[in-house]
Amino acid sequence: MASKETWSKIRYFEADNGVDKFGDPDAISDTLLLSLDDFRHFLQLPLYVTSGVRPESDGRNSYHTRGKGACAVDVVCPQYEGHAIDLIFAAMRFGFSGIGYYPDWHFKGIKCGGLHLDTRPLGMDADGTKNYGHSLWMGVKVKGKQTYIGLNYANIIRNVK
Numbered sequence: 001m002a003s004k005e006t007w008s009k010i011r012y013f014e015a016d017n018g019v020d021k022f023g024d025p026d027a028i029s030d031t032l033l034l035s036l037d038d039f040r041h042f043l044q045l046p047l048y049v050t051s052g053v054r055p056e057s058d059g060r061n062s063y064h065t066r067g068k069g070a071c072a073v074d075v076v077c078p079q080y081e082g083h084a085i086d087l088i089f090a091a092m093r094f095g096f097s098g099i100g101y102y103p104d105w106h107f108k109g110i111k112c113g114g115l116h117l118d119t120r121p122l123g124m125d126a127d128g129t130k131n132y133g134h135s136l137w138m139g140v141k142v143k144g145k146q147t148y149i150g151l152n153y154a155n156i157i158r159n160v161k
């Protein structure tokens with residue numbers, strides 16, 4: 001739950017500026033918000049939040065819901081001129097434990113792709129190793145249907161221009 005104190009430390013986002021869609025700015029995870037602000041600072045370009053906290057009807061495995069910690073945002077960076085792979089590498093510096101890349105996302109009518117970023121708690125495998133399974137993915141359209149594939153070199157080259 002993002003406190004007033006956390007929001008006061010945030011440089012690039014406001015709880016309700018009419019542009020960023022945090023959903024419920026009081027419920028959003030502090031950790032996520034601080035990482036997002038650092039990522040935005042690193043990019044030195046506008047980063048727009050297109051979705052934050054969502055109702056439980058979003059699904060029981062959605063980190064956008066309060067039940068799962070409200071620790072996810074979807075963002076777009078329409079002015080980013082580099083390749084998507086560099087944007088993904090940049091995001092990886094900031095401690096997000098879940099990253100999804102969606103090459104087909106639009107912002108104000110322009111196809112710019114976007115990122116889902118979350119700070120989900122990582123589970124432990126039986127041997128005590130942190131389990132990073134299912135935390136890097138791409139969401140692509142296959143014959144018009146949203147399909148999830150691994151976020152890796154081959155899939156990026158195949159699906160991103």
Ligand SMILES: [Zn+2]
Binds near residue numbers: 064073
């Ligand atoms: Zn998302």
